[in-house]
Amino acid sequence: MSALLQVSNLVTEFGGGGGHPGLKAVNDVSFTVSRGKVLGLVGESGSGKTVTGFSILRLLERPGRIAGGRILFDGTDIASCSEEEMRQLRGKRIAMVFQDPMMTLNPVLTIGTQMVEAVQAHDKVSKEVARQRSRDALGLVGIPSPEERLSSYPHQFSGGMRQRVAIAIALLHQPDLIIADEPTTALDVTIQSQIIYEFQRLAEESNTAVVWITHDLAIVSRLADDIAVMYAGRLVETGPVGKVLTDPRHPYTAGLIASVPSQNRRGEPLHQIRGMTPPINRLPEGCSFRTRCDRATEACRIMPGLIPEEDRSFRCIHPVMKEVA
Amino acid sequence: MVTSIIRRLIQALFVILAMTIIVFIGVNVIGNPVDILINPDANQAERARVIAHYGLDQPIWKQYLMFLQGLLHGDFGDSFVYGRPALGLILERMPATLELAITALGIALVVGLPLGLYAGLYPKRVSSKLIMSASILGFSLPTFWVGLMLIMVFSVELGWLPTNGRGPTMELLGTQWSFLTGEGLRHLLLPAFNLALFKTSLILRLTRAGVQEVLPQDYIKFARAKGVREGRIIGVHVLKNLMIPVVTIIGLEFGSLIAFSVVTESIFAWPGMGKLIIDSINLLDRPVIVAYLMMMVVLFVVLNFIIDICYTILDPRVRLDAKA
Numbered sequence A: 001m002s003a004l005l006q007v008s009n010l011v012t013e014f015g016g017g018g019g020h021p022g023l024k025a026v027n028d029v030s031f032t033v034s035r036g037k038v039l040g041l042v043g044e045s046g047s048g049k050t051v052t053g054f055s056i057l058r059l060l061e062r063p064g065r066i067a068g069g070r071i072l073f074d075g076t077d078i079a080s081c082s083e084e085e086m087r088q089l090r091g092k093r094i095a096m097v098f099q100d101p102m103m104t105l106n107p108v109l110t111i112g113t114q115m116v117e118a119v120q121a122h123d124k125v126s127k128e129v130a131r132q133r134s135r136d137a138l139g140l141v142g143i144p145s146p147e148e149r150l151s152s153y154p155h156q157f158s159g160g161m162r163q164r165v166a167i168a169i170a171l172l173h174q175p176d177l178i179i180a181d182e183p184t185t186a187l188d189v190t191i192q193s194q195i196i197y198e199f200q201r202l203a204e205e206s207n208t209a210v211v212w213i214t215h216d217l218a219i220v221s222r223l224a225d226d227i228a229v230m231y232a233g234r235l236v237e238t239g240p241v242g243k244v245l246t247d248p249r250h251p252y253t254a255g256l257i258a259s260v261p262s263q264n265r266r267g268e269p270l271h272q273i274r275g276m277t278p279p280i281n282r283l284p285e286g287c288s289f290r291t292r293c294d295r296a297t298e299a300c301r302i303m304p305g306l307i308p309e310e311d312r313s314f315r316c317i318h319p320v321m322k323e324v325a
Numbered sequence B: 001m002v003t004s005i006i007r008r009l010i011q012a013l014f015v016i017l018a019m020t021i022i023v024f025i026g027v028n029v030i031g032n033p034v035d036i037l038i039n040p041d042a043n044q045a046e047r048a049r050v051i052a053h054y055g056l057d058q059p060i061w062k063q064y065l066m067f068l069q070g071l072l073h074g075d076f077g078d079s080f081v082y083g084r085p086a087l088g089l090i091l092e093r094m095p096a097t098l099e100l101a102i103t104a105l106g107i108a109l110v111v112g113l114p115l116g117l118y119a120g121l122y123p124k125r126v127s128s129k130l131i132m133s134a135s136i137l138g139f140s141l142p143t144f145w146v147g148l149m150l151i152m153v154f155s156v157e158l159g160w161l162p163t164n165g166r167g168p169t170m171e172l173l174g175t176q177w178s179f180l181t182g183e184g185l186r187h188l189l190l191p192a193f194n195l196a197l198f199k200t201s202l203i204l205r206l207t208r209a210g211v212q213e214v215l216p217q218d219y220i221k222f223a224r225a226k227g228v229r230e231g232r233i234i235g236v237h238v239l240k241n242l243m244i245p246v247v248t249i250i251g252l253e254f255g256s257l258i259a260f261s262v263v264t265e266s267i268f269a270w271p272g273m274g275k276l277i278i279d280s281i282n283l284l285d286r287p288v289i290v291a292y293l294m295m296m297v298v299l300f301v302v303l304n305f306i307i308d309i310c311y312t313i314l315d316p317r318v319r320l321d322a323k324a
């Protein structure tokens, strides 16, 4: 069975065109997600995760455009879809939860209006039926007294509640694929757990594929089947979560893991990757991570390709190897 | 809600009271009405009689109190020129001005809103750039000049439309209206268009700016991510957000439409309040000037009040009873 979502060599640029090269916010990114699986898309802020998500939905705005690669959704090349075909995919078969819950709901429309329109955008049902479905979805994400909540406005909700509304909207049509862009970053820990549980159940019971964008490795280790680590627009490491998190190959992945607070190393100072992510218009030539990497050599001045190893791959010529103790 | 409405009403009363003082003092400073009221050849006794008749021999604070007292009874005194109650004179002329202002506002909305929406949605198109350039002209050309040009082109050269007066009117709700007769409508067209030009440009630019502010918002993108149709995104998500600044402008500008219809009414000899006030200022007809100014104050206060109430309907984040 082929994967539900197949992204191959995706390049997304801002600006450029007409012979000029643009800034590559996403550069040569490939991954696949199958039904019922969760992919954790990980990376520091600015590494191109959100842009990757918007590329899949073809929701990039003006200076942004897909400049290369191919996105296959359920066997269809997204690039070949008309605007109307894309609209029919969005929300119905591919749903997305945005990063900032404070901005995703229209301040002058009630929650009910914004949910009912989401139902009616794809299904010819009466307003009452649409409201009933909205109520059920709100209940599913743990919002108390959903009936009342439907007539509330976004400003009457906290950030966490708004994010749950956004998640409820994403669940309305039981989509095949959900792209969740840091959906729990704004939530407190107990709600975070609830939401993660809800997504797990969704993947298992409804066979939904999930791309979970986050910078939180702890969540990825709990939730995801596979992981894709991005750095400055490129994938630096991919593979099954278990393998990558316990035995990383790329020094950047290793650095990320070492900077997660952990119970086993209480009292020790936390590891920090030195330096800052360079902005995408001032990347060093060759490996983008070179300037922050302890293992870098002259040979890193040439960008390495993704090196496959069994069911995983990494972009490094000096990979970390776990010392066999 | 109710208490806040009462509070606002009290505030409004204070504003009006403060304005009565300003208006009264202001009008007393701009010239002595005695000079125009009295025949220069009149003898001393005659002079004194007229001054006493109008209360002009009293100290100014006493005149003010008398004025306030009259005001409470809707009595601004008789016009020096027409010898009839000033308020009545103004109310008589009001329908003509209202008709002109409402028509102008209608034109400004019907033309400005869609064009602004278009220019905001497709800013790169040549047609959008043309629209925006035209709106700069609408902004900067003086009303009287445009009025004269309109008369030159449509009346003198083409002979399509009449240049002055209201034309035949028809009665509705106890007053006379031009728009009910075909000929009256033809009379209304040029002055209304002249008055609308500036407001059209204003609404157009405001709408465009609003569209450009709303479109990049996350909630528009999220609506697209839900699969909502583009028509609904523009018609509901964008438009509902736009209505807030547009309603404010309509409310405030409606007042100034009436206040500034003076120029248009003068050019087109439209028998409204604006024409009356210009004549009254020329003749120093104090009661009429005062009554007119007070009418304007009340008008602006009432409009502001209505705008506030519209806000609470349009923008759920604004509540009249909200403290902050």
Ligand SMILES: Nc1ncnc2c1ncn2[C@@H]1O[C@H](COP(=O)(O)OP(=O)(O)O)[C@@H](O)[C@H]1O
Pocket (backbone or CB within 6 Å): A014, A025, A043, A044, A045, A046, A047, A048, A049, A050, A051, A052, A063, A064, A280
């Ligand atoms: N609208 C835009 N215009 C120009 N550059 C953008 C735009 N959106 C994102 N970018 C650039 O794309 C890069 C990746 O951004 P993003 O995908 O939001 O990162 P992440 O979600 O991983 O934090 C950033 O360097 C950012 O500067």
Ligand SMILES: [Mg+2]
Pocket (backbone or CB within 6 Å): A046, A049, A050, A051, A099, A181
């Ligand atoms: Mg992001």
